[in-house]
Amino acid sequence: MSKTIIPARKAIAVSIRAGQSIKITNTHGKQVIDFWAFNPNDSHDYLSMVHTRTILLAVTLHVGDRLYSTKRKPMLKVIEDTTRGVHDMIWSACDSERYHMQGFQGYHDNCADNMHSALRNHASGMEISDDWVPDPLNLFMNVAIDHHGSLDIRPPTSEKGQYVVLEAAADLLLVMSSCPQDMAPVNGGQPTDCEYEILNGPASLVPKVIEGASDILMSIPKALASTARPRRVKVCLSFDFDAVSHWLGTG
Numbered sequence: 001m002s003k004t005i006i007p008a009r010k011a012i013a014v015s016i017r018a019g020q021s022i023k024i025t026n027t028h029g030k031q032v033i034d035f036w037a038f039n040p041n042d043s044h045d046y047l048s049m050v051h052t053r054t055i056l057l058a059v060t061l062h063v064g065d066r067l068y069s070t071k072r073k074p075m076l077k078v079i080e081d082t083t084r085g086v087h088d089m090i091w092s093a094c095d096s097e098r099y100h101m102q103g104f105q106g107y108h109d110n111c112a113d114n115m116h117s118a119l120r121n122h123a124s125g126m127e128i129s130d131d132w133v134p135d136p137l138n139l140f141m142n143v144a145i146d147h148h149g150s151l152d153i154r155p156p157t158s159e160k161g162q163y164v165v166l167e168a169a170a171d172l173l174l175v176m177s178s179c180p181q182d183m184a185p186v187n188g189g190q191p192t193d194c195e196y197e198i199l200n201g202p203a204s205l206v207p208k209v210i211e212g213a214s215d216i217l218m219s220i221p222k223a224l225a226s227t228a229r230p231r232r233v234k235v236c237l238s239f240d241f242d243a244v245s246h247w248l249g250t251g
């Protein structure tokens with residue numbers, strides 16, 4: 001499959017089969033991709049950062065690590081990473097309120113709305129509450145943690161053409177948003193396009209970008225959204241700053 005653009009400030013949804021991989025390329029460098037994965041066969045089973053952190057006992061990823069669902073099932077595996085390995089598993093997706101808090105007046109593109117728009121456009125069978133957004137895996141995002149547990153957003157260390165490859169452990173519906181944050185150094189100041197490519201798929205399993213609800217009828221009941229929404233993660237961290245800075249590749 002040829003490369004497909006994830007347009008700057010926008011999101012796309014795509015289905016992937018177990019055993020296939022997705023290569024996500026930082027085409028111009030310094031661009032964060034908010035990444036979500038849903039199990040199309042189980043509406044209560046979706047990629048969970050808190051479960052992944054808990055199982056990995058870590059707040060960042062390395063090649064060979066698996067990403068886990070709310071039911072602690074492996075969903076994806078990091079099989080290649082040409083960046084310095086700086087990705088974020090803590091930061092929430094940006095949303096309208098985030099930009100209002102930063103002083104923006106009016107509507108600003110945001111990853112939360114992007115996720116819902118991508119799902120509506122490509123998997124209209126999904127019924128999810130408009131204000132329910134799982135914590136994303138923020139590929140290429142650089143969030144440093146100091147020894148007091150404080151967080152600091154820094155420009156991504158990823159460079160032009162660097163990429164990550166994730167292998168699917170199950171059939172999944174993926175959503176990827178090229179983060180539109182331009183009021184913080186999240187994307188190096190200028191949101192840009194990225195690209196993805198599906199790899200290792202047998203001809204009979206060529207993935208299909210989901211159009212309508214015909215091939216994936218995933219229903220996340222509004223009731224689930226109402227129960228999932230209040231989830232809060234209290235992260236208590238105690239790190240040696242220099243060690244963590246080196247570990248995260250920000251030192």
Ligand SMILES: [Zn+2]
Pocket residue numbers: 034093094110111112178179180181
């Ligand atoms: Zn964002």
